[in-house]
Amino acid sequence: MELAAIVGERGVRSDALARSAYESDGFMLQREAPSIVVLPRSTEEAAAAVKVLRREGLVVVPRGAGTGLTGGARPIAGGAVLGTARMKRILEINPDDRFARVEAGVVNVHLTAATCSHGLFYAPDPSSQTACTIGGNVGNNSGGPHCFKYGSTNRHVLGLTLVDSDGEITRVGGIEPDPDGIDLLGPLVGSEGMMGLVTEVTVKLEPSPERVETLLVMFESLDACCDAVSDMIAARLEPSAIEILDRLTIEAVEASVLRAGYPEHAEAVMLVEVEGGPHEVDAIATDIIELARARGAFEARRTADDEERKKLWAGRKGAFGAMGRIAPDLYVADVVVPRTRLREIVGVASRACAARGLKLSNVFHAGDGNLHPNISYDRRDADEVARVLAAGKEIMEACVAFGGSLTGEHGVGLEKQGEMCLVFGDDDLAAMSDLRAAFDPHGFWNPGKLFPVRGCREIEARPLGSEAR
Amino acid sequence: MTEAAPHARPFPTDAASLVDHARSLDCIHCGLCLTTCPTYQLTGSETSSPRGRIHLMRAVAEEREEPTVEFAEEMDFCLVCRHCESVCPAGVEFGAMMEFTRGKLEETGTRGPLARLVRWIGFRRILPSRAGLKLAVGGLALAQRLGLTRLAPLVAGLRGEVTAALPPVPPRRERRPLPAVTPARGASRGRALVLEGCVMPELFGRVNHAEARLLAAAGFETMSVPKHVCCGALHAHNGELEQARELARSTIERFDAVDDSCPVVLDSAGCGAHMREYGRLLANDPAWAARAEAFGRRVVDMSEVLAAPESLERLASRLRETTSLRGPITWDAPCHLCHGQQVRSQPLALLDALPGVERVALEGAESCCGSAGIYSVLRPSDSLEVLEPKLEALRRSGARTLVTANPGCHQQWQVGVRRAGLDVEVVHLAEALDRALEG
Amino acid sequence: MSLDALTEIAPRIGERAGAPLLAPRTLEDLERCVAFARDAGQRLSPTGNGTRLALGAQGAGGDAWLHTPALVPTGESGILEYVSGDGTLTARAGASMDTLRAAVAEGGHRITPLLPAGSTLGGVLAAGRSGPDRQAFGPMRHHVLGMICMDGNGRVHRSGGRLVKNVTGFDLHRLHAGAQGRFGVVLEASLRLVPRAEAEVLLVSRVLSSTADAARAALHVRDLSGLKLTGLVVEARRVHVLLTGREAQIDADAARVHSALDVEEECAGEAATDALLGAWRGDAGLRLLTRPSRCAKVIEVVAAAGVREDALSVEPGAAIVVVPAGEAGRCAAALSAEAAPRLVELGVTFDARMPDAPAWCAQPRSGAAATWTRRLEEAFDPAGVFAPATRGAR
Known part of the structure; x- marks a missing residue:
């Protein structure tokens, strides 16, 4: 068959099992089998496959490792999945000019591993970094704990190669750290696979800090822990990551192979990383602990030992998976609030879940105000699913009311399509749709995602710009 | 739901269930397992990843998919290296699920008739029988002497090429069984029961002897178990669960007859990982469950015993610099040691006790070499493809001796090194230590 | 009308x-x-x-x-x-x-x-x-x-x-x-x-022998392991290093810069950023974008074409060489003859927004990127209300 001639026998699957295995990404609530799965080995193969798929009238959903949490890589019925899992070559690491060029299917952590011998690293570190791909990170503008200091993926992408709906291969951006002119690259990062398939990415590398310390600060209440973070932000302290884990999360992690030595008697722990010169690290760490104690922290540990630090972080990053111990499925919210209001939104989430008899755990990028209220459920229980979705919606609505946003790093995908109307009006969405159409006028790439299925007739809230209108 | 110890969690007893459905529900689809999986590395396909296989198993259990030949193929493609278990935050017992599903596939006859015949001969007639093993190994030795194995590639393709690259069957003196008792050197610290295994005595008898000498040097009175042949690990990994249970019961009986409380020490990682889990294997057998559980707790890897502080102290005092071990050396962790038994630091501690030997790290030392029990025989092409990046890593490491601790891995590396034309000796951890052991 | x-x-x-x-x-x-x-x-x-x-x-x-x-x-x-x-x-x-x-x-x-x-x-x-x-x-x-x-x-x-x-x-x-x-x-x-920041300090080197040398010296400072720089600029053949952060750390970092660079002037506190802004001329002019490791080479090509070296403003870490607005018109002519093709060979991209930029500076988008841009213009400004005036036409 034509596609097999392009991508090889192992690169095309359309049997029932493969179609079933690709029916979802990490978002399990909406599943749909594709007609065909295509796994090219290079940009050229991807482009050739796109031409065939387009000619045959199929739409395409790009996919990296399928670790996304909002259904961004969920297939469209009758369409194709175009996966980058076999495009995993690291093409160039340039330590002098501090960039790396990789194929889209390179796993995030493999890139960092390949650069560390040069005293450099790739900053965005999503919790799924041991599995997720750089291409997927670009699609979702992924974050991670260390984005508190370094910013999300869009601050680290210098250039990319895009296969568009005509199967044309185009390089966007380059290696210049600060190019001039109209920025086509910026809008492509975070476009959720709706403008083309990213097949190659050039990223900026950061110099490894001189010293890194991880702080584990323990609290008797989650509220106090949240307040401590708000205080830290208000005091303009600059660690590189500020995370919070609550008791249920701690218990799940400690029961797993990733047990990190978190104290099981704490109601919440704050996991902080501080990096820089030794004096700077010491000064910041001292300030943080002092602030935390003022908010009631009963213990604080500092460690610069690499092994111990690695364990502390591995536990944090495995927290989502560890929830498999609580129930078969997990709904991961991804809301953001101003960092002055952490405690309030945590309260909203716990009330929303308690009222519906749902089990809630919290683990989040507190420093960025990016919360992940995690609700455990079993997808076979339709009533429970409905309650989970209702709680999720309530949390998002509260967030927007607090001047927050729907998603900090996971994207909109399928999950938050409806809620887009909480934040954006019809004109905003029309402008976004125009942006998309400039790259993909055919609606070939990942159709039916991100935008609300119906327009937003009334704007329910507008945290930005209410004055201007 | 997984609060109880894993061994206490039995397989489903429902005759109709093809899949251990309860275990499949532990998976939350996070995908952290993907990159550890050797077959996913090969294909990039979700169906050949741990997450994908669990999805398929669950889909079959929930009757959303049919257990077709293609389904059996995806299950058989898995190496059951259990690397995924080492990173799974939800603690999914993937190896156990896979064993169960393979067993059910066997029972329902999803595989073709020829494949079933070959498996029947291997699992029922050769592995559990010393005579059968001797016959098979004798046949290989004869073929090697007559030069027939060189013709193998012509008639058997890649499988033949692998056969041709097999190391020569050791001379008869290396194949003699262990003495009933090897007395401790110095004051005795107690007894240790040693499993000689099925293929080990035939192909790696020297390793068993080295192990006994090392245990003795560490102060253990080392006992062998007469007439014992096979622990059933290969059967279980390949879904021959009934046969595996029979072998487990007879293993427990024979070992307990010699000593029913001392540690059971293994030099074969695959067997160790399996025997530790006898409790689960026999959990549905009321007459045996408790005894099997207790037996499983006595199973330890040789390196765990030898790296314990008092052993290491005694052993280290007897280790001398030797010319018979070429440095630098490197350690490749057998999957069923690091992932199956969570034994990681002990072998390294032992190797680092070797005087005057430089040890270098092997990239990806915890990923599968492709041996996977009889996988290398059943699927030689996939097996060699899995080994390929490891050979590259070995080349980059600059090591001249590669140390492992499992007969299958040992043989796979020997074949791979030979095919790649590398000047690297492959030795078992016990051999490496034994060569440095004084008198 | x-x-x-x-x-x-x-x-x-x-x-x-x-x-x-x-x-x-x-x-x-x-x-x-x-x-x-x-x-x-x-x-x-x-x-x-x-x-x-x-x-x-x-x-x-x-x-x-x-x-x-x-x-x-x-x-x-x-x-x-x-x-x-x-x-x-x-x-x-x-x-x-x-x-x-x-x-x-x-x-x-x-x-x-x-x-x-x-x-x-x-x-x-x-x-x-x-x-x-x-x-x-x-x-x-x-x-x-x-x-x-x-x-x-x-x-x-x-x-x-x-x-x-x-x-x-x-x-x-x-x-x-x-x-x-x-x-x-x-x-x-x-x-x-x-x-x-709690503390700010600007360190300025002596005048180095050439702008290219200064760019190399600046990159040397950038590469000092663990040193975190806020600003790194070469003006008039002098390397300007701006450090900001905690007091104790800035002291230590400044000492390290001193050991790598012949520092002639030092300025602390709020005056540090003012002084850097005062010296910086990289805001407008003919911009040559390259990669850090090629900065010195680009400077040499530009200098060889007769452009006054002292006029150049360089940010070596960001790989930007700027011929400030005042000089740009004059040097554009000098560059266009033979230096421009050499710069293109070096992978330099140009951005010249000053009104009298030479024609060769324009590097229009081609292929799909041009199509995307055209579609964006059609969608966001179909009548061309905000379209640029054709140069020279008005």
């Missing part, structure tokens, strides 16, 4: 570069201006205080300027929200950057990029250029959290938000930042603020 009709909507308050400066006071006025221009086939250029005119607004030389500071109600600062506890600022485009800086300074924050005084927020965003603190903070557009714009259809649209982390919807603000008003007028924007 129809200019009079426009001035009826928005009063004319002056003239800039030969075109009238119109002051729409409300969003409705602005919308009417745009609608009128759309119907009448006129070209409008949004503008702030005109300080960055040297960067060449896209519509420079159009029929009229739209003065965005006029949209800030009289007597107001233009600040819509400054959440000091969250480190974010939202303000109207016409707000004065100096006002904004002063306001956030009180809460212990700073706005990046560091730029000379006098600009408006909208002007800075539309120009899309960063300042000499680029080494630490990167491009200006990385700090824009969200925007509200009015496009050529008169459509007011918003993207992003006010939070430091947000991936809701597409990042249209990344398109508008640096687009010089091509797709519309920026009305409001939210910025991520950076904390004011």
Whole structure:
């Protein structure tokens, strides 16, 4: 068959099992089998496959490792999945000019591993970094704990190669750290696979800090822990990551192979990383602990030992998976609030879940105000699913009311399509749709995602710009 | 739901269930397992990843998919290296699920008739029988002497090429069984029961002897178990669960007859990982469950015993610099040691006790070499493809001796090194230590 | 002709570069201006205080300027929200950057990029250029959290938000930042603020033998393991290193810079950033973009073509070599002959926004990227209200 001639026998699957295995990404609530799965080995193969798929009238959903949490890589019925899992070559690491060029299917952590011998690293570190791909990170503008200091993926992408709906291969951006002119690259990062398939990415590398310390600060209440973070932000302290884990999360992690030595008697722990010169690290760490104690922290540990630090972080990053111990499925919210209001939104989430008899755990990028209220459920229980979705919606609505946003790093995908109307009006969405159409006028790439299925007739809230209108 | 110890969690007893459905529900689809999986590395396909296989198993259990030949193929493609278990935050017992599903596939006859015949001969007639093993190994030795194995590639393709690259069957003196008792050197610290295994005595008898000498040097009175042949690990990994249970019961009986409380020490990682889990294997057998559980707790890897502080102290005092071990050396962790038994630091501690030997790290030392029990025989092409990046890593490491601790891995590396034309000796951890052991 | 009709909507308050400066006071006025221009086939250029005119607004030389500071109600600062506890600022485009800086300074924050005084927020965003603190903070557009714009259809649209982390919807603000008003007028924007440092120090080397040498010396400082630089600039053959951070750390870091560089002048406290801004001439001119490791080579080619070395402003870490506006016209001629092809060979891309930029500097997009850009223009400004005037035609 034509596609097999392009991508090889192992690169095309359309049997029932493969179609079933690709029916979802990490978002399990909406599943749909594709007609065909295509796994090219290079940009050229991807482009050739796109031409065939387009000619045959199929739409395409790009996919990296399928670790996304909002259904961004969920297939469209009758369409194709175009996966980058076999495009995993690291093409160039340039330590002098501090960039790396990789194929889209390179796993995030493999890139960092390949650069560390040069005293450099790739900053965005999503919790799924041991599995997720750089291409997927670009699609979702992924974050991670260390984005508190370094910013999300869009601050680290210098250039990319895009296969568009005509199967044309185009390089966007380059290696210049600060190019001039109209920025086509910026809008492509975070476009959720709706403008083309990213097949190659050039990223900026950061110099490894001189010293890194991880702080584990323990609290008797989650509220106090949240307040401590708000205080830290208000005091303009600059660690590189500020995370919070609550008791249920701690218990799940400690029961797993990733047990990190978190104290099981704490109601919440704050996991902080501080990096820089030794004096700077010491000064910041001292300030943080002092602030935390003022908010009631009963213990604080500092460690610069690499092994111990690695364990502390591995536990944090495995927290989502560890929830498999609580129930078969997990709904991961991804809301953001101003960092002055952490405690309030945590309260909203716990009330929303308690009222519906749902089990809630919290683990989040507190420093960025990016919360992940995690609700455990079993997808076979339709009533429970409905309650989970209702709680999720309530949390998002509260967030927007607090001047927050729907998603900090996971994207909109399928999950938050409806809620887009909480934040954006019809004109905003029309402008976004125009942006998309400039790259993909055919609606070939990942159709039916991100935008609300119906327009937003009334704007329910507008945290930005209410004055201007 | 997984609060109880894993061994206490039995397989489903429902005759109709093809899949251990309860275990499949532990998976939350996070995908952290993907990159550890050797077959996913090969294909990039979700169906050949741990997450994908669990999805398929669950889909079959929930009757959303049919257990077709293609389904059996995806299950058989898995190496059951259990690397995924080492990173799974939800603690999914993937190896156990896979064993169960393979067993059910066997029972329902999803595989073709020829494949079933070959498996029947291997699992029922050769592995559990010393005579059968001797016959098979004798046949290989004869073929090697007559030069027939060189013709193998012509008639058997890649499988033949692998056969041709097999190391020569050791001379008869290396194949003699262990003495009933090897007395401790110095004051005795107690007894240790040693499993000689099925293929080990035939192909790696020297390793068993080295192990006994090392245990003795560490102060253990080392006992062998007469007439014992096979622990059933290969059967279980390949879904021959009934046969595996029979072998487990007879293993427990024979070992307990010699000593029913001392540690059971293994030099074969695959067997160790399996025997530790006898409790689960026999959990549905009321007459045996408790005894099997207790037996499983006595199973330890040789390196765990030898790296314990008092052993290491005694052993280290007897280790001398030797010319018979070429440095630098490197350690490749057998999957069923690091992932199956969570034994990681002990072998390294032992190797680092070797005087005057430089040890270098092997990239990806915890990923599968492709041996996977009889996988290398059943699927030689996939097996060699899995080994390929490891050979590259070995080349980059600059090591001249590669140390492992499992007969299958040992043989796979020997074949791979030979095919790649590398000047690297492959030795078992016990051999490496034994060569440095004084008198 | 129809200019009079426009001035009826928005009063004319002056003239800039030969075109009238119109002051729409409300969003409705602005919308009417745009609608009128759309119907009448006129070209409008949004503008702030005109300080960055040297960067060449896209519509420079159009029929009229739209003065965005006029949209800030009289007597107001233009600040819509400054959440000091969250480190974010939202303000109207016409707000004065100096006002904004002063306001956030009180809460212990700073706005990046560091730029000379006098600009408006909208002007800075539309120009899309960063300042000499680029080494630490990167491009200006990385700090824009969200925007509200009015496009050529008169459509007011918003993207992003006010939070430091947000991936809701597409990042249209990344398109508008640096687009010089091509797709519309920026009305409001939210910025991520950076904390004011406890200590700041500027270290300036002696005059080195050549600009290329200075660039090499600067990269040597960049590569000192673990050293964190805020600014790294070469002006007049002298390396300027700006360090900001905790007091004790800055002392230690400064000592390390001293050991790697023959430092002649040192300046601490708030004067440090002022001194760097005073020395920096990289804001406007002919920009050559390369990669850090090729900076010295590019400088040598430019110097060999007869360009006065001392005139060059270089940011080696960001791989930018600037021939400042005053020199650019003169050196463009010198470069075009033989040096330009050599620079192209070196992979240099050019950006010359000064009005008299030589033709060879233009590197138009081709292929799919050109198609995408054309579609964007058609969607956001179908009548070409904000289209650039053809150079030389007017």
